[in-house]
Amino acid sequence: MTQPVSPPRDGTGKVPQVPLPAWRAAIGRADVRTLSLLGVLAVLVLIGGITKPDEFLDTRNLQLVLTQGSVIGVVTVGMTFVITSGGIDLSVGAIVALASVWATTVATQDYGFLGILFTAMIVGVGCGLVNGLLIAYGGMVPFIATLAMLASARGLALQITDGRTQIVSVESVLDLGERDAYVLGVPPLVIVFAIVTVIGWLVLNRTTFGRRTVAVGGNAEAARLAGIDVRRQRLYLYLLSGLCCGIAAFLLIILSGSGQNTNGNLYELDAIAAAIIGGTLLSGGRGTITGSVLGVLIFTTITNIFALNNLQSDVQQIAKGAIIVAAVLVQRRTASTT
C-alpha cells in the first residue's frame, strides 16, 4: 500500500517532498497528470477537427458531447470517492436502472416532476445504504457486496418493468432535455454535471470528509488509529455513490424520455475506467475528480468522433481499448519520473 499521496495542497502537505526539477516543481505532480489527460483530449479534438471539421467543430456537437458525458459523468464522480477510499462499486449501472424504472413507474401515476426526481434519488440512496451497511458493518468485501446489489437491483428493475419500456409523458421533465431549456447554450444536464463535479472536487480536496476518504483508502488501520470512524466513513461513501446514481438516473430519464431495465448498462466499467484513466488509484489513497471528469470527456469524445466518421462498433471497441491502454501508459511515464 502506498502512502496516502493526496494532490499537493497548501498547508496540508505532509508528504516528504523529493527535490524536483524546477519546471516539474512549478506545475506540480497532479498537474502533470492532468496535463497529460488534457493532451490526450487535445489530440482527440485535433483528430475530430481534421476528419470532420464541419460536424465536429460545431456548437451543437460540443453540446452533444457534454450532454452524453453528463449521465456517466455524475456516476463517475461518486465512483471516484469510493475508489479513493479503497473500495469499488460494481452496482452503479444497476442502481441507475432501478432508480430510473422506479421513478418512471411513479411518473405513470402522475406524481410529476418532483415525484420522479425524489424517487430516483431515494432509490439511489437506498441502494447505497444497503451497500454501505453490508460493507462497513457487515464486513463484506465491496466487490462482493456491490456485485450482489448489481444482480438484485437489475432483477428488481426487470420485475418492476416486466421488460417493458416505461415512456415518460411528464412535460416538465421532458422539457429539460429540449433545446429551449439551454441556459446560455448550456444544456441543463451539463449544468447538473458541472455542479456535481465542482461539489465533488470541493468535498474531496477541501473538506475533512475528503481528507478522511483519502486516509481510509491509503491505510485504513492508520486512519482508525488517527481517530477516524472508518466504518461510518465507508457507509457515507456508498451512500454518496448511490445518490450520484439517483441523480444520473434522473438525467437519463430527461435524456431518453423513458425508464428501462437495461438502462445504465456497463456503467460500472465505464465509470471505473474513467476514474482510473483520470489517475485515481484502484488500490485507494489517491483520487482526482478533475482526472475522472477528463476521463469521461475523453471517452465521450472518442465515441463522438467514431460516430461522426461512421466507424462500426467492432472498430470502435478495439480503438477504445487501445486508447485506454495508451492513456494509462502515457500517464505512468509522466508519473514515474516523479
Next chain:
Amino acid sequence: MPEPTPFAHRLTSRRGMLFGAAVSAGTLLVGCTSNESKDEEPAANDRPAADDKPGKPVTIGFAGPQADHGWLNAINDNAKSRAKKYSDVTLEITEGSNDTAQQIGQIETLINKKVDVLVVLPADGKALTQVGLKAMRAGIPVVNLDRIFNTPQAYRCWVGGDNYGMGLNAGHYIGEKLKGKSDARVIELAGLDNLELTKQRTQGFDDALKNYPNIKKVARQAAEFTVESGQAKMAQLLQAQPKFDALWNHDDDQGVGALRAIDQAGRDDFLMVGGAGALAAFQAIKQDSGVLKATVLYPPTMAASAIDLARALGQGKGVGGLAEFEIPASITLYSAVVDKTNVDQYMSTGFK
C-alpha cells in the same frame, strides 16, 4: 430479443425466395397464417384441421427465455392468452431463463412430466439442440419458436420471424417513397452488432436498396436494442449527417430513444421506418405527427401460432386453409410493413 439462428441452407433458400419474389412469397405466407387464425376464431369449420371445437385434451409445455425485452414479454402473453382460449389445452409454462443449463433443466422437467407437445423458444438455439433431440426421441413433438435449433431432427415444426425480410421490406418501402428523388441519402440505425439477426436485417436492407440506384446508404451505426443506446447513437448520427432522406431503425424499443434524439435535435426533414411492431410505434404512425412513418413487423403473435400448431400436433390435425393432413415443417412469418394505411388492423398486436 428475437434471435433466430437459422443455419445456412435455410437462410439461403429463404433469402432466394424472398429476394426473388418478395411480394408474392409474402402474400402466400401471410395468407397461410392469417387464414389460419381467421378460420379458427369462428368455430364452424368442418375441415380436418385445427379448429376451436374441443378435441382430445392436449398438455403443451412452454419454455422461453427471460422476458427482459418488450417483445419477449409479448411472446409470453401471446402464448398464455391463446392457450386459455382452448378448453382442451393445458399449458405448462416454465419460468423464463437466459441461462442455457437452467433452460435445459426446465425442458427436461417438462419431458419427465410427459407433456404431449413442447413449445420451445430457446435462449440460444444452438445450445439447446440436444434437449430438443431428447424430447423428440422421447416421442414428444417439439414446436421450435423463433430461435432455431441446429438440426431439423430436433423439432417437428419451426415457426419464427424473418429478419432478412424485415430489412428487405424496410428497404423496399423506403425505396418506393424516395423514388424519383435523385441522390437520395439513407442511414441505418442497426441493433446489436454481435447478433446474427442484426446482420440479416442489414443484409436484407442493402439488397433491397440495390434496386434503387438513386439511393445511397451513407451511414450505419449499431445500437444495443435499448432506449438509452438508441438515443445516444441517434444523437450522434444526426450530428454526423446534417442532411439525409430516410432512416431505418432495426428495433422499436431503441426507436423510443432514437425518436427522442430526433426530437431533441429538432429534425423532421426525413422519413423513418422502425422494426418489430411496438405499440408506441403504432401509435406514433397513426398520429402521423413525427418522422416515424412505418414499422416492419417481427410479430410476437408467432407464440400464439405456435400454440395453435402444438395443439394441432397433439390432436393429429393439419392446419385450416391448407390441404395437407399434417402441419408444415416450418413457417416463416411475413415482415409486413405497417404504415398509416393499415395501422389500425395491427394495433391490437402492438407490444408495450
